[in-house]
Amino acid sequence: MASRKSSSKSRDENDKYSVLLPTYNERENLPLIVWLLVKYFGESGYDFEIIVIDDGSPDGTLEVAEQLQKIYGEDKILLRPRAKKLGLGTAYIHGIKHATGNFVFIMDADLSHHPKFIAEFIEKQQEGGFDLVSGTRYSGNGGVYGWDLRRKLISRGANYITQVLLRPGASDLTGSFRLYKKEVLERLVEQCVSKGYVFQMEIIIRARQLGYSIGEVPISFVDRVYGESKLGGNEIVSFLKGLLTLFATT
Amino acid sequence: MTKLLEWLLGVSAVVVAWGLLTFDLLGLRLPQAYRDVAWPMPMYLLLVFGCYSLATVGYRVATFNDCEEAAKELQAQIQEAKQDLQKRVEILIQRLINPGVELWPLAQLLKEMIRQRLIKVCRMAGTQASHVEHEPTRLC
Numbered sequence: 001m002a003s004r005k006s007s008s009k010s011r012d013e014n015d016k017y018s019v020l021l022p023t024y025n026e027r028e029n030l031p032l033i034v035w036l037l038v039k040y041f042g043e044s045g046y047d048f049e050i051i052v053i054d055d056g057s058p059d060g061t062l063e064v065a066e067q068l069q070k071i072y073g074e075d076k077i078l079l080r081p082r083a084k085k086l087g088l089g090t091a092y093i094h095g096i097k098h099a100t101g102n103f104v105f106i107m108d109a110d111l112s113h114h115p116k117f118i119a120e121f122i123e124k125q126q127e128g129g130f131d132l133v134s135g136t137r138y139s140g141n142g143g144v145y146g147w148d149l150r151r152k153l154i155s156r157g158a159n160y161i162t163q164v165l166l167r168p169g170a171s172d173l174t175g176s177f178r179l180y181k182k183e184v185l186e187r188l189v190e191q192c193v194s195k196g197y198v199f200q201m202e203i204i205i206r207a208r209q210l211g212y213s214i215g216e217v218p219i220s221f222v223d224r225v226y227g228e229s230k231l232g233g234n235e236i237v238s239f240l241k242g243l244l245t246l247f248a249t250t
Numbered sequence: 251m252t253k254l255l256e257w258l259l260g261v262s263a264v265v266v267a268w269g270l271l272t273f274d275l276l277g278l279r280l281p282q283a284y285r286d287v288a289w290p291m292p293m294y295l296l297l298v299f300g301c302y303s304l305a306t307v308g309y310r311v312a313t314f315n316d317c318e319e320a321a322k323e324l325q326a327q328i329q330e331a332k333q334d335l336q337k338r339v340e341i342l343i344q345r346l347i348n349p350g351v352e353l354w355p356l357a358q359l360l361k362e363m364i365r366q367r368l369i370k371v372c373r374m375a376g377t378q379a380s381h382v383e384h385e386p387t388r389l390c
Contacts, residue, residue, distance in 0.1 A: 070342060145320055155314075220317035222321050247252075247253050248253075250252055
């Protein structure tokens with residue numbers, strides 16, 4: 001109770017949160033995630049901006065984003081598109097360059113990460129002065145929706161192996177709903193070389209190596225509402241490859 | 251030091267300790283009972299670790315939260331968001347077409363008229379009008 005009270009009182013008026021939304025074919029989801037972000041940032045009263053980094057989606061995500069910009073204003077929705085699909089790591093670098101906030105949220109645009117948790121992330125960060133706050137599906141009230149037994153088993157198994165091999169000091173390594181201090185994210189992204197799931201893992205590992213503090217917030221993960229969720233043999237193989245690479249090099 | 255090196259160090263420490271005890275390389279002349287315990291120890295450790303791992307993963311899979319509520323909440327909010335966005339888009343379009351005149355009330359009126367008309371037509375045709383009454387906007 002006490003911490004909540006003090007955090008709202010000590011809320012720094014100058015803090016601003018930039019949300020990076022890398023998109024590729026998210027025409028259906030983008031308006032919804034933006035609407036939810038505006039709703040929850042509006043309710044909690046934090047200053048924010050949403051940076052949409054679209055990698056040349058053929059489905060017209062960018063046109064939808066332009067419409068949203070007209071509705072919510074050019075100071076709230078920033079469009080920083082790129083001509084083609086260039087990967088997550090570079091999307092973050094690209095987005096950070098244009099971010100005017102001193103904190104950066106990273107989340108998926110496919111509605112699996114719910115913006116209702118942003119206030120909890122921010123409170124957690126202020127509570128412990130953390131360099132990064134990571135959402136976790138694996139502890140506390142965290143969880144998933146829409147996963148069958150096979151998917152749960154793979155996820156828990158992969159997480160267990162990772163915990164044993166890397167001892168990262170964070171319970172959810174492959175999740176990507178996180179809040180970073182801007183300069184911390186800049187430094188981390190520079191250091192990371194992996195792609196996809198492994199990129200998220202590497203960021204946490206590098207953060208530990210560099211001595212950054214990590215806080216955790218339990219989140220519910222509702223698997224893709226529109227579009228296909230991807231977890232095939234290829235993903236598993238590339239995950240294992242990435243895991244072993246990190247195991248051998250960090 | 252990489253995690254791989256840490257593991258190699260740990261494993262070799264265990265192997266060395268095991269070798270020393272089992273083959274009595276230091277000439278400690280330990281009682282036979284000790285050696286009998288030491289000999290299969292790596293196998294036991296591996297088994298225990300395997301069982302622990304299986305139990306842990308199994309328990310975690312079984313207790314993995316299913317966020318039914320979160321999914322329902324999201325679905326409801328998606329509907330709310332769509333309606334709100336639809337409204338905003340229409341207002342936006344009308345402002346763009348003719349900034350002076352607010353067409354929104356007129357559009358509403360037209361929709362209502364079309365709906366009433368449809369219900370009448372459906373009743374005359376003797377079909378169920380309920381889906382028209384429930385989802386008028388989709389038909390219009």
